[in-house]
Every structure is written in C-alpha cells, then in structure tokens.
Amino acid sequence: MCGFVGMVSNGPVAATLLVALQSIQHRGQDAAGLGTRVGPRFHLVKGMGLVSQAVPTHAVEGWDGTAGIAHVRYPTAGAISTSEDAQPFLTRRPGILLAHNGNVTNVPELRQDLASAGLHVLSHCDAEPIMLVLAQELTALRPARHTAADLVKAVRAVFHRVRGAYSVVALLEVDGQETLVCFRDPHGIRPGVYGQGGDGAWMAASESVALDVAGLRLVGDIPPGQLLLLRAGQPALLLPVVPAQPRRCVFERIYFARPDSVMVDGRVNRTRWRMGRELAREWAAKGLQADLVVAVPDTSRPAAMAMAEELGLKNREGFIKNRYSGRTFIMPDAASRTAALRLKLNPISEIFEGQRVILVDDSIVRGATMGRIVEMLRQLKPKAIHVAIFAPPVRHPCFYGIDMPTADELAAAAWPADQVEARLCAMLGADSLSYLSVQAMRRVVGAPLCDACFTGDYVVPVSAEERAAILAERRA
Ligand code: SF4
16 A cells, blocks of 8 residues: 655645645555656656655755655555655656555566666565556657657556556656646546635645645545546546546555545545444344443544444543554564553543443454454453444455565455454454445445455456465565
C-alpha cells in the first residue's frame, strides 16, 4: 500500500505537495519522496522513513517547479527496501517523473521484456517497470514532443502489458505543455481522485483528504481505464483508452483509507458506519446480549457507534492509544509482546469490569493481536467479551497492493467457512465471535467491488507462477 499526490499550478508546488503528502502518511511509513519539474530539468529528493524524515522542509526550500509528484511508500513485496526503492521514479528518456499505488503481478515477465530491449529495472519497486514500459511505448512512437494521442496509445499498451492493480500519476511534456498524467488500471482497484483549485491548480491524489488540506475542491475519481491530463489553468482532459470494468478495493473502505476521505461510493466514515449497523442486525439475530460497545481504535469507531445505536446500547471509549509508540516490532516472547501491545493500546479497567462487552474491530488477520487483547481484557473481569468484526473473515491473500500474509498465516483460512467463527472464537478465548456477512458488505458498498481477500474471487487473474513469486518474496 502506498499513497501519491501530484499537482500542476501557476506557482511553485513543492510546499503544498509536502503538506498534502503528510495527510496521507497513514498509507506508507517506510519511505517518501518528492519531485518537481522545472522546464526540462527535475528536482528530486527521496529517502527512508516518515515524510518529515525523508523529505525535510529545508530539502525543498526554494524549489520553483510548478508541477510535481510526491509519494509515501509501504512495500507490499520483498524484504529489501532502500531509498532507491522510494518513489517517484525518474527516466531521462523521454523525461518522465512517475509514482503509483498498487501491485504489479507480472514484474518478472516485464523485467525480462525490458531487459531484452536494453532497459534494466534497477530497483525492487514495481513503479519502475511501469515507468519504463510507458517510456518504451512512447519513444517507440517518436523520441520526443509527444502528443495526447501518443499517450493514449502508450497507456493502452501499458494496460495490455502490465498486469495487476495500479493507480499512476506521471509528469511529462505532452503537446508541448507541462502535464500531470493520471491513469488507473481498467478495474480501478486502487483509489485515486482529482480536484481543482480556484487559481487554476489541479491535484490528483490517492485520497481526497490530500485535496482538503491543500484547499482544492474534489472533482471526482480518476476514471478507471481512461487517461486524465491536467494542465494549470486549463480544463481537465479525459480521454478513453480501454473499456472500464470497475472493481474497487473494499478493504480501503474497511481499513486503509482515512474516515474523512470521500470515494466514489461516498465518505469512508459513512461506509464504516453502515457496515456497523448491518453487523448489529446480524449480531442481534443470533440472540446474543451485551451491556456496551467498545471500539478497538481507531478504524472501528464509526462501526462501533453504529452498532451501539442500532442495538440501543452505550458506546464507550475503552482504550487509550499511544500515538507515539511507533511500530510494534517482532518481540521474542509472549510477555514482551503483551507489553508492546499495552504500550500501544492500554484498556481503561472500569469500562470493562463486570460488563458484557461487544469489542468491535475491522479485521482479524493472524489472530495474535486480537488474542492478546482478549487475554488482557480477561484480567479486568468482564462478564463477557463478544468480538464483532465489521467485515467478513480474511481468508485469501491480496495480490493487488495490500500487504497481507500468505494464506497459511491467515487465522480465518485454517477452517472451512462455516466453522470459522466457532473455531477462531475458541482460539481467541472470547465468548462469541461475529463477522459481517459478505452479502451485507456488498449491500453497503453497492458498487462492484474487489473483495478477493474475503471471497477468493480475484478480479485480475494471477497465475500460479505469479502467485508463487509474489508469496515467496513476501515470505522473504
Ligand atoms: S484482495 Fe482485498 S485488499 Fe486486495 S484489493 Fe481486493 S479487496 Fe482490496
């Protein structure tokens, strides 16, 4: 998972890009980068860590480029991550600065194809092969001075050659003008929106919150399968490339995106709320009883509030989250893992003592964290702990840009679907475990979805060799 922001304006963009990038820091904390274009030259800085570490304010001071791209990275494959894998990527021929969010499933094939044409992929990041394919297709048409028609042909070739999920922003000269080029794969699996400023500026970003903080008005989604060309002070140019079959990632709505972001199906906060309401109805139909609802912060709050409202129960904050504890590192034993969890998430004892609690969370992946939460809460002597997940069980790996473990590490993949709740509940030590049904999730989101991590219905076919290569890298 990653996040991007691209901007064209009549004035310098680096400072605005930097602020907008910080608003999507949740999409990647491993590395970050920012580049701008000044005539035929580019400025580029990238490094490891948070935005404030990788792109310090002083590094971009005085940059005068009126178009630029910024990116935060969270690697979804490969144990190796260096600042060279950070985005954006830059190619000299024909002069493209590019960043993306997603996962390309046929990287080995692309590497070979490109190498046979004398183009070598140097990084472990799949943005680089996308950029090289785009560059190769463009320069095959003409060496420079590319037109919008050239770009349509080149992006059509990218859609044909590059498999997987990708939302792309690129900066290059098109029709003799500085142009922000945006496209998403024909299924639009990964998110991408664009918006306009009052001063003729345009911005494209992974999430609409980036536009909010930069003071731009959301126009809509970058349409899947199309080419969007943005130039300062000019109307947006939308060009059809291939027919779209949208299947947007439902996990963005459940877990990844910020609740204040707006996607094509509405504000993420509202979607989580509606999932919580559906879950409450399914939960009540089981004949269970409880006294109050507590969210595992932060993602689950809207769903917990909706559950409480629907069931006529109290909704209480039961945990204090430490915002400064950083990542939970792999700890050598159970005691230190519990200490690490308490450092991150400390329960307020009087909320739980003597109560029948519904504990709401977004997902159970490996099951270890939820197991430790239940174990920690047991010490507070609640009457009952009912775990309620406002999504279906995660039973399949994601090959489209979300970092998930392999199937053998997924807790809910260990049993047949109809046994998951009972068996996993026993493993967690909870009094009950309830998941939202796939039907209810689909009803809430409405639009056609990618829900492969819940159903195994993969939108873009991933061959056995491709799966093996991706999972081997992930295991490494
Ligand atoms: S498999 Fe799951 S996480 Fe991956 S894109 Fe589809 S819905 Fe999103």
